[in-house]
Amino acid sequence: MTSEALLSVRNLSIEFSTERGVVRAVDDVSFDVEHGETLGIVGESGCGKTVTALAVMQLIPMPPGRIVSGSIRLNGQDLLALPERQMRNIRGRDISMIFQEPMTALNPVFTIGNQMVDVIRRHQPMDRASARRRAIEMLEKVGIPIPDKRLNEYPHQLSGGMRQRVMIAMALSCGPKLLIADEPTTALDVTTQAQVMEQIVSLQEDYGMAVMLITHDLGVIAESCRRALVMYCGQLIEDAPTERLYERPQHPYTQGLLRSIPRIRRQRLETLPVIEGTVPDLLHLPPGCRFADRCPRAADECRAHQPPLIDRELTRVACFYPGARDD
Amino acid sequence: MTERPLLEVRDLSKYFPVRGGMLRRVVAQLKAVDGVSFDVPAGKTFGLVGESGCGKSTLGRAVLRLHEPTAGQVRLAGTDITALGRQELVAWRRRMQIIFQDPYASLSPRRTVRQTIREALDTHAIGDNDGRNAEVQRLLEVVGLRRQVLDRYPHEFSGGQRQRVGIARALALKPDFIVADEPVSALDVSVQSQVLNLLAELQRDHGIAFLFISHDLAVVQHISDHVGVMYLGRIVETATAGDIYGEPRHPYTQALMSAIPVPDPKTRRERIVLPGDVPSPIAPPPGCPFHPRCPQAMDICRVQLPPTVNVGTADSPHEVTCHLYDEADGVRADDS
Known part of the structure; x- marks a missing residue:
């Protein structure tokens, strides 16, 4: 140590x-x-x-x-x-954390995009448009196809694996x-x-x-x-x-x-x-x-x-x- | 085929209607199980x-008629279970039991261990009062629980102990066939192996046949004589445990095997990472249901359902449902 x-x-x-x-x-x-x-x-x-x-x-x-x-x-x-x-x-x-069950960690009433933009803007001085671009970039990094379309979807529309990847993208969005x-x-x-x-x-x-x-x-x-x-x-x-x-x-x-x-x-x-x-x-x-x-x-x-x-x-x-x- | 298998499942299907629209009309069929066939010989384990x-899980329940099958047959000791009336079925239920994944959800919280295990004996009117009490105590011993727990409730037990109660309940009617649906998945590793050993011991001592359902390939290998691999409602490959783990033939089985994390830091394997997710069983892809994710998909896979081919021997069949294999590799499987 x-x-x-x-x-x-x-x-x-x-x-x-x-x-x-x-x-x-x-x-x-x-x-x-x-x-x-x-x-x-x-x-x-x-x-x-x-x-x-x-x-x-x-x-x-x-x-x-x-x-x-x-x-x-x-x-x-x-x-x-x-x-x-x-x-x-x-x-x-x-420090970021991802959990076992991503469905309980994501808010069901907001779109993926809304939640990601909020997290990014909470920690970085950025307007909504750039935060959105950053979110798309992160989703691409975790291998989510057509990320700009996914941003407008709600957590329940994604599969378990996809949700966990969204969680990872969100957790890593502020480096x-x-x-x-x-x-x-x-x-x-x-x-x-x-x-x-x-x-x-x-x-x-x-x-x-x-x-x-x-x-x-x-x-x-x-x-x-x-x-x-x-x-x-x-x-x-x-x-x-x-x-x-x-x-x-x-x-x-x-x-x-x-x-x-x-x-x-x-x-x-x-x-x-x-x-x-x-x-x-x-x-x-x-x-x-x-x-x-x-x-x-x-x-x-x-x-x-x-x-x-x-x-x-x-x-x-x-x-x-x-x-x-x-x- | 020398001896007739205890359980023969033929072209079993279970569809669930999907309703939609204002009038709640049936708009589609969810084909949870679609034309599945396999055998379980007496005293052996078929791992799924x-x-x-x-x-x-739907397949396991359809075999017991806990879900009414949509089509196909299930023969237990030669009798077609699917053709039985309600009354007759009750009598046959004595021979086939089920153990569930979550022993906490499948045991009534308001019943003591004694009441839970006795229920089946009472229902089927087996023995007199003293006889039933003695039998309950004997069953507890068989599953390795102490007599002192008889009047306790499920919440007083650990997961492993609860699963033992569930097993004792399944054994009460002396079944010759048990469906074990993910029986160790909810348990911690150190307890998992205790319960697996108990199941193997019960099979040795009482000659019980198991349909063992699990997502854990290592557990299935350990416990099974034969293994079937399922994808989107169909069995895509069946063989002895040795053959299927030693030489998996279906691309899906190969990917599954390669994806298991190996508890040895020195082993580094070539991993087949499958793209995408399992498609919806409401609208399965045309042709082979696995083709959108298959690394070896050919043109024919996109349009035509592959036939089931035996790539093993007549004595030890290894059946695979995939266009990569044809009669040249073995005889076409034709069940008669």
Whole structure:
């Protein structure tokens, strides 16, 4: 971790009040996003990956949410200390976000053109005509055919893949330094997914922006990220360069995850390797390591104490017994 | 053909009328399933893959007559299900069950696990009260749930546990055929493999045949003996799982296979990126429905629907519906 990182998250903890009690959705998470890099954040539902992303955008509804501690610095400026009015200038201009379901992110009663022109003019001094030209240019860049016609259409008139491309065009229209993509292809079909991911990667190269890619799909991470974080139960448990993460995963959870995903194999397996048990309830977390109950390696120490993140060559890992699995 | 397959689907179609105008007249037909044929042998799994809107879920429901088919036949153990009257159908329903994608939506929130699983036994009047209670407990054990959960409600369970309840319910009538419609798509990866293993185990122990519907090609490969690939209401390719993944022949299957992200950063594959989107099934393109997106489309594809050709052997057929293949590559498939 260097001081000149584009985004620097330190000791971030976020809680939500629910009917059943207070849930800590993100617990003491620290990481950096370097200029121009693609960082993957992977984990299963409820692991805190989306909440972390929303915190960077300052889009956590408060209440019920509350940022308990930590800092989020963009080019050294602490976003948590900014008033909402200044944050609004940063959103869209410096950091943009695209969501899993573009239909809910686009306004159904305005045309694509209206929404794009608004976003562009919000951050750049431009008249409507030039903003419109810029919107057409962006739609062309994301591979939308006949963009000037599309501008007059409403979100429901577009297919899912097309809507996600409109979202990307809109998110990139002000040239952000960081794009947060939360499961951008999960709602799309495989063939469309491939189109959209290729679009994101090529635009990233053109614009030299950094991308934070949040997904549950280890395949998507492997194909597009240089580095990836693995989250479990609100905590960061492993952080490593992608190749190393897939070749020499250090945390038993990462290892289990990589083994248990069904993948196209030459030889079909009789049974798939599994991670036994289920994710613990965030309201009733064990005192020690949160993975201990499901971990084949867990010792007394693991059940009593939480393992800190330690450096192991190129990897940061939160485990008392990291490294190659013993089978 | 040595033994007759348990399930034989022949030229099955399901059209939905599209109404429009002031008088709500039928202005078009949405051909969700259009002339589909395949077999599922007893104790085996036929995997059906395709993207959203291709008609795979409608097909699964039409096979069970949860959607009344527009045309075609479904024979279960030699009996044409589509020709049965309501009364007879109820009796046959004992032999065919369904597991849904979202166990949260398919379980009643007001019923305990016991009530949910018992319902089918009650409806079909199987056993006496004690017998039914004992059977419910046995089913729970089969799907790997503890006895203590019997009087709990669906919201108290995780997704994986709910899916196990759904499976126990489907097993209650001891069916020999189950339609599993995206049964693991709503589950997290670590739980997905647990449920897939459970389904494979049930097949081994009880000889159940599955029609396994999924958009996830890796999951389908893992679980299936035979695989059919669907596009716009039709099956475009059918073969054994080994053949279809080892040597996909239809350009659409090839594109699908190449688009799956591989969880290995060192693998870099040549990807076939398809242009455009799936056309509307209300106005499918003339000729081969895939031609507007097909990288290998020829003139004939734009005007004529391709025939189904067997490019495999007589013993192990590999059927593909595409003009790139003709009788020279194998015998023309002719079902009799």
